[in-house]
Amino acid sequence: MARPNKTLRRNLIALSLVAPFTLTFLLVFAWPTFKVIQLSLTDAPLIGDGTWVGLQNYRELLDDRIFWVALKNNGYFLVLTIVPTTVLALLIALAVNRLRGWMQPFILAIFFLPYILPVSVVTLVWQWMLDFQFGVLQPMIEAIFGKRTAVFRDPTWVMPVIALVTIWWTNGFNVLLFLAGLRNIPTELYEAAALDGATPRQRFWRVTWPLLWPVTALVLTLQLILQLKLFDQVYLLSQGGPFNTSQVLLLLVYNEAFQQNNGGYASAIAMVLFVIILVVSVMQFQLLRIGRHR
Amino acid sequence: MIRLKTMLAATAATMLSLPAMAQTEVVWWDFLGGGDGVRMKALIERFNEEHDDIQITGTTLEWGVPFYTKVRTSAAVGEGPDIMTYHLSRVPLALEEGVLSPITDEDLEMAGLSGDDFFDSAVSAASGPDGTLYAVPFDIHSIVLYYNKSYLEGTEFLDEDGNLTGIDSLDDFNRALQHAADNGSTDPLSFQTGGPGGVWRVFYTLLGQQGGEMIVDGEVLPGDNAEKAATALQVMRDWRDAGFIPEQAEYPASVALFTSGQSAFHMNGVWEVPTLVDMEANGTLGFEWGAVQVPVLMDQEATWADSHALAIPNQPAAPMSDEKREAVMTVIGWMSQNSISWASAGHIPAYVPTTESAEYQGMEPNATYASLAQSAFFDPRSEIAGVASPAYDVALNVMVPQIHGFFDTDEALEQIRDELGRALR
Numbered sequence: 001m002a003r004p005n006k007t008l009r010r011n012l013i014a015l016s017l018v019a020p021f022t023l024t025f026l027l028v029f030a031w032p033t034f035k036v037i038q039l040s041l042t043d044a045p046l047i048g049d050g051t052w053v054g055l056q057n058y059r060e061l062l063d064d065r066i067f068w069v070a071l072k073n074n075g076y077f078l079v080l081t082i083v084p085t086t087v088l089a090l091l092i093a094l095a096v097n098r099l100r101g102w103m104q105p106f107i108l109a110i111f112f113l114p115y116i117l118p119v120s121v122v123t124l125v126w127q128w129m130l131d132f133q134f135g136v137l138q139p140m141i142e143a144i145f146g147k148r149t150a151v152f153r154d155p156t157w158v159m160p161v162i163a164l165v166t167i168w169w170t171n172g173f174n175v176l177l178f179l180a181g182l183r184n185i186p187t188e189l190y191e192a193a194a195l196d197g198a199t200p201r202q203r204f205w206r207v208t209w210p211l212l213w214p215v216t217a218l219v220l221t222l223q224l225i226l227q228l229k230l231f232d233q234v235y236l237l238s239q240g241g242p243f244n245t246s247q248v249l250l251l252l253v254y255n256e257a258f259q260q261n262n263g264g265y266a267s268a269i270a271m272v273l274f275v276i277i278l279v280v281s282v283m284q285f286q287l288l289r290i291g292r293h294r
Numbered sequence: 295m296i297r298l299k300t301m302l303a304a305t306a307a308t309m310l311s312l313p314a315m316a317q318t319e320v321v322w323w324d325f326l327g328g329g330d331g332v333r334m335k336a337l338i339e340r341f342n343e344e345h346d347d348i349q350i351t352g353t354t355l356e357w358g359v360p361f362y363t364k365v366r367t368s369a370a371v372g373e374g375p376d377i378m379t380y381h382l383s384r385v386p387l388a389l390e391e392g393v394l395s396p397i398t399d400e401d402l403e404m405a406g407l408s409g410d411d412f413f414d415s416a417v418s419a420a421s422g423p424d425g426t427l428y429a430v431p432f433d434i435h436s437i438v439l440y441y442n443k444s445y446l447e448g449t450e451f452l453d454e455d456g457n458l459t460g461i462d463s464l465d466d467f468n469r470a471l472q473h474a475a476d477n478g479s480t481d482p483l484s485f486q487t488g489g490p491g492g493v494w495r496v497f498y499t500l501l502g503q504q505g506g507e508m509i510v511d512g513e514v515l516p517g518d519n520a521e522k523a524a525t526a527l528q529v530m531r532d533w534r535d536a537g538f539i540p541e542q543a544e545y546p547a548s549v550a551l552f553t554s555g556q557s558a559f560h561m562n563g564v565w566e567v568p569t570l571v572d573m574e575a576n577g578t579l580g581f582e583w584g585a586v587q588v589p590v591l592m593d594q595e596a597t598w599a600d601s602h603a604l605a606i607p608n609q610p611a612a613p614m615s616d617e618k619r620e621a622v623m624t625v626i627g628w629m630s631q632n633s634i635s636w637a638s639a640g641h642i643p644a645y646v647p648t649t650e651s652a653e654y655q656g657m658e659p660n661a662t663y664a665s666l667a668q669s670a671f672f673d674p675r676s677e678i679a680g681v682a683s684p685a686y687d688v689a690l691n692v693m694v695p696q697i698h699g700f701f702d703t704d705e706a707l708e709q710i711r712d713e714l715g716r717a718l719r
Contacts (some may be wrong), residue, residue, distance in 0.1 A: 045391065047370040066716065132488065133540060133547045150542030153488050153694060239490075239687070242695040243709060258363045260684065260717060261391055261677075 036274075040267035046257055050264050057268035067269065070247045073159065077230055077248065080163035082223045086216065088167065089174030094208075096175065097182045108179065112172035122169045123236040127152075130161070152238040155245040162233050162246060169233075170226070174219050181215030182208070217288035224284055228277050249273045318621040320350045323365070323375040325357040329568035330639035337635050341628055348621045358682040365607060369393055372612030377622050380429050382419040382601035383673040383680030390677050394428040395608040404620050405430070405627030407645075413667050416601050416644045419675075429603035430626050431644035433636055435564050436599035436666050437495045438659075439589065443582040445474040445482075445558035456582065457662075461589040464529065471538045474558030481540040483533060484549075484557035487697060488542035493530070494689035495598040496561055499588055500526035502596030502671035508685070509674040514714040515707070524707050529591070530697045542698065555581055561588065567640030567659065585659040587666050599670035600681065601644060604629060642667050676718075684717035 040057055044050030061067050096108050114122065129137045132150040142148050151157040185208060193203050231250035234240060240247040240255075249269060257266035326334045331354055338352045353375075355361045362384060368374040380388070388394045402408055409417055409427065416431035439458075446452045451470045453459040461467050474482040486492025501508065506522035508515060515523050533539045540551055552560035553573060560566075564585075573579040588597045604626045606614070614622070629636075633643035637654055642664065648654055655661055679685040688710050696706035 046366060064716070066713075127544075131544065131547060132542045133551065148541070150488055150698075153542045153698070155695070155700060239690055241691040242700060243691055255687070258366075259359055259682065259687075261387070 033274075036267045036270055039264055040271045042264045044263040044267075045261045046263045053264070057265050058272075060265065061268055061272065066244060066247060066252065067249075069244050070249045070252050073244075073246060074228060074230065074248050076159055077163060078224065078227055080160060081166055081227045082220060084163075085167045085171055085174060085223060086219050089171050089219065090178050090212075090216070092171070092175045093178030093182055096179060108175070111175050114169050115172035117169070119169070119232040120236065122165065123233060126165050127237065153242050155242055158238050158242065158246045162230075162237055165237070166227070166230075166233055174223070177215055177219055178212070181212045185211045213288075217285070220288065221281055221285055225277055225281050228273070228280070317346070318348050318618060320348060320377060320618070320621050320625055321375040322350045322352040322377050322625075323361075324352065324354055324379040325361040326379065327354055327357060329572070330565045330636075330641065333568065333635060333639040337629065337632065340632070340635075341625065344628075345624075348624060350625060362682065366391060366393055369607040369609050370611070372609045374607040374609050376606065376614065376618060377625060378605055378607060379432070380603050380605040381681040382416065382429065382431065382603050384683075385420060385422075385428060385680075386675050387677040387680065387683070388428065388605075389422055393608055395606040395614075396422075397427045397430060397606070401619070401623050402427075402430075405623040405630070407627050407630055411630070411646055412644045413646060415667070415670055415672065416603075419601060419672050420603055429605035430630065432602045432604050432629065432633065433641035433644050434599055434601050434667050434670055435641045436597045436663075436670055437499060437561050437563055437588060438585045438597075438663050438666075439587070440552060440560040440562065440566070440570070440583060440585045442479075442552065442555060442558050443584065444555070445477045445479050446470070449473050456584075458584055458586050464591045467589065467591055468536075468538075471533075471536075471559065475538065477558075479558040480556045481543075481551050482538045482557060483559045483561065484540050484543060484551040485561040486543060486545045486548045487530075487534070487539050488544050488547075488694060490686040490690035490694075492543075492545065492548060492562065493693045493697065494686055495563070496530065497523075497526050497689065497693060498598040498671065498673070499596060500529055500592060502598065503590060503592035503594055505594060505596075507674070509676045509679065509714075509718075512676075512718060514711045514718065520707055520711070523710070524703050525592075527693065527696055527703045527706055530693075531699070531703065534697050534699070539697075542694070553579065564640035564642070564660075564663070568638070585662060587663040587669070595669040596671040597666055597669055599666065599672055601672075602641070603644075678714060678717040684714060688713050 041052060041054060042050035043053050092111055096104060099107055129135050130151050132148060138148045149157055151161045189207050190203060193207055198206065229250060230248050234246050234248055234251050238246045240251050253266045253269045256262045324334060338350050342349050355364060365374060365378060412431045413434060416434055420429045420431050421427050441458050443452060443456055450460050451458060461470060471482040485496055501523055504522040504525060506519045510516050543551065549566060551557045570583055606622060630645040633645050633648045634651065634653055637643050637657055637660055643649055673679045692706050692709045695701060696703060
């Protein structure tokens with residue numbers, strides 16, 4: 001007879017435990033998301049409501065040349081960052097993992113340090129180092145490429161250099177994730193492999209790589225989402241130029257909403273980006289799972 | 295903990311030291327972060343000293359889009375300032391956004407001002423299409439031509455008093471630049487060639503000197519304006535090809551090129567006058583300099599110009615009390631009547647009585663470019679032009695690469711029309 005009572009109590013406790021999160025989620029995520037969807041179907045300015053225009057914004061988007069340019073640039077940036085930063089982080093983690101004593105935390109700290117800097121500081125540092133007239137890196141560029149280059153004003157250089165700055169800035173976190181993953185691999189496995197006569201190369205590919213795969217998949221997915229949301233670096237370093245070679249979707253959202261007062265149209269772009277991130281990251285995660293079970 | 299206690303004590307002390315009488319606090323926002331910002335802070339301090347009943351609390355925010363975004367969003371929820379600086383080139387967009395509170399004749403009367411006290415061009419830039427005033431003009435600022443006398447000594451370009459002379463055409467100017475280059479100036483003419491502001495201002499000046507218009511009846515560069523724009527772009531491209539202007543100079547670098555003595559000429563806003571005056575006074579400049587109105591390089595007198603104005607945000611969520619409004623108008627009136635201090639920041643006061651004063655007319659180098667107020671060529675009256683607008687974006691996105699040879703003038707022109715046309719839709 002006490003049973004329903006007990007269930008009720010348990011349910012109430014469960015409810016009270018999930019309520020704070022659920023309410024916060026509804027308030028600061030679900031409600032704004034709903035509002036963005038709603039706004040994207042109107043011609044609203046930045047502030048206030050607009051009139052209903054149906055799918056007009058989305059239709060305009062398909063005809064908007066800059067939108068496609070921005071989409072392509074987002075894709076280019078993914079190619080420039082995701083795999084390079086993952087490989088680099090893995091290599092650094094493997095190297096740091098071999099260090100012993102105080103050297104290990106010391107070197108790790110050096111690689112991690114840029115990550116704690118705010119983006120404005122990062123971009124200022126690089127802007128000054130790469131300044132065309134006074135930058136300390138310009139003599140190096142001149143020595144290698146034969147002439148000084150204003151990298152953030154050059155269509156070929158701009159995206160790769162922004163990618164380089166981004167990798168320099170965020171790589172420390174990936175190194176940390178990989179290092180944690182490496183420490184989770186039991187040393188017995190390496191000992192057993194060594195006893196069986198495995199070469200270092202075989203030990204990496206047969207032991208480290210498969211056991212590290214969940215971490216690698218996590219890093220790849222996090223990077224994918226993070227790099228699709230590229231905004232700060234472009235806004236601060238190149239403002240989308242020259243001639244839109246570094247224009248990306250979020251910058252377009254910002255320009256439309258805050259500069260040109262087109263809240264509805266900006267919401268439509270934001271929605272498209274939202275759907276892209278959702279689809280691509282789910283797809284990637286599934287692919288990576290298949291890779292794991294192969 | 296000790297620090298926290300000290301801070302609390304300090305706060306309490308400050309609050310106690312305030313006079314007990316009724317005081318109106320006026321919240322002031324501006325975007326003046328440079329050399330002129332220091333002068334503005336001094337003006338605000340002086341106002342506070344002279345007025346017991348009104349106290350201004352000033353905050354300086356980031357110039358450009360960040361400032362205007364913050365004004366917009368805060369005013370919408372009634373958390374905006376009581377008074378703010380505003381670029382008159384931003385008025386068309388402000389009208390669309392409905393962010394400015396109209397300034398009535400009674401308001402002006404409270405301030406002890408009238409519309410006739412200001413330059414006509416500034417008043418019309420500050421008004422809506424129906425003639426309603428939305429901001430009180432404070433200054434007119436434009437670009438001027440700074441020059442380093444040491445590169446021109448012994449040439450036809452300095453008169454016996456050591457002032458710039460003899461530049462009446464593009465050819466004259468190019469010869470002067472060549473002279474400077476021969477005399478060892480590495481970048482004879484510096485301006486911000488790698489950023490939106492500098493390029494836009496020089497381009498717009500060259501366009502205006504040909505009588506061109508950027509936007510007419512909602513169309514970008516219609517008719518022969520396209521040709522004139524092409525000419526203006528080509529002039530900058532030729533300067534670059536001749537090695538006269540620095541490659542991709544960012545704003546601080548463009549100023550440094552001149553102040554360090556590498557550039558013979560510098561085209562930049564009057565707001566850098568205090569920088570040079572201060573450097574000369576401290577003995578760190580190392581050369582004699584002058585500044586003149588940008589000479590006529592094309593067909594007629596015209597120089598890009600904009601205006602700082604003082605405006606009141608429109609905040610339906612938090613209507614301003616009559617008492618507060620009177621205080622705000624008192625501030626605006628006092629600022630206009632004391633704008634002679636603002637002139638020392640290089641700007642031309644928009645308040646005509648100030649410019650007619652003997653003190654102003656003797657002020658150097660302001661006096662040499664005082665005529666600018668008449669030949670000022672304001673940004674097109676459009677919601678896509680003005681500070682931090684799509685027009686500025688196009689300057690960075692299309693004109694900068696064009697000047698540096700990434701594509702032809704014709705191609706650039708097509709892109710400009712394409713992008714601004716897109717923004718206008």
